Amino acid sequence: MLARLRFLILGLWLGCLASADLHAATSVVIVSSESNAAYTETAQALVEELERSGISRSEVLLLRASEWPLGRAPAARLYVTLGAEAAGRLARSELAAPLLCALLPRSSFERVLQQSGRKASPLVSAIVLDQPMSRQLELIRIALPTVRRIGVLWGAQMAAEAPALKAQALSHGLQLTEAAVAEEEPVFPALRQVLEASDLLLAIPNPQVYNSASIQNILLTSFRARVPMLAFSAAYARAGALLSLQATPSQIGLQAGAMARAVLHGKALPEAPVYSNDFEITVNDHVARSLGLKLDAQSLHKRLRQREGEP
Secondary structure, eight states: OHHHHHHHHHHHHHHHHHHHOTTSOOOEEEEESOOSHHHHHHHHHHHHHHHHTTOOGGGEEEEEGGGSOSSSOOOOSEEEEESHHHHHHHHTSOOSSOEEEEEEOHHHHHHHHHHHTOOOBTTEEEEESSOOHHHHHHHHHHHOTTOOEEEEEEOTTTGGGHHHHHHHHHHTTOEEEEEEOOTTSOSHHHHHHHHTTOSEEEOOOOTTTSSTTTHHHHHHHHHHTTOOEEESOHHHHHHTOSEEEEOOHHHHHHHHHHHHHHHHTTOOOOSSOBOOSOOEEEEOHHHHHHTTOOOOHHHHHHHHHHHTTOO
16 A cells, blocks of 8 residues: 555655646656555666666656557557556557566566567567576675585476577586476476475566466475575565565666657667666575575675676
8 A cells, every 4th residue: 555655645746846837748658457565666766777878757658558548548658568468558559659567577578578479679578577587696606605506497488598598607607407387387386396306486578477366385395305495576575585686677677768858869779678777685584594605695696796797
């Protein structure tokens, strides 16, 4: 309720400012799938980054996906969506400006492209929630140097990514144990198969496999098997994964704002989806202690940054 109120206040604030200057053209339209805390935080960070770059708040229009008009889209120089629902609605619309999708996993963005008949291009691009595989594998080497076998569950539309992940795992001295989960099939036969031959379960964002209905059972099953999980969400780490690697809503919002600023200054969106520049690590201390581990999130973050060539 509080998050929804914040989103409403943010929208009213922008709306009032826009109506105060009727001659100000809308530069950026932000369409959010939901009004919960993550979406509100992302939208706020995006708007503030635009303002720091000289874009007036009166040039920004904030809408929920349910408010998106079925007919002619509001004119803008750039459209930004937060979440898969908003991305799908705008991708199916006729837009006269580029579309930047954020706050959705790569698999959801690819589904949006498929269902709308579009292709990733400078006109339709995304900041995906997935972390670069090289970053995830490097974190495993830093945090859990004894791990050799990594388990992965693939969704129906993700099996094509397996060869690239296998190659990267081998380059890090790691072996990939994998299983595919077909559409409409239960996750747990594949999960048990993977856990039996893995030292760690690497969760890859895919709503078909990891969702609100399945995550508690996945976490409980992996915990009982004493196979820790590296997750893609801090909420999963708090719920029972050993650790998680993710971008925060604010980090996504700041990056989206920077990309929006570049577009408004004449640059094109990246031709392919991009990963978040920044990231955060969350450690579940209880799970770590149960496995005889001592992990510090700040230390891991610093060491991972150093491995990526940043001070």
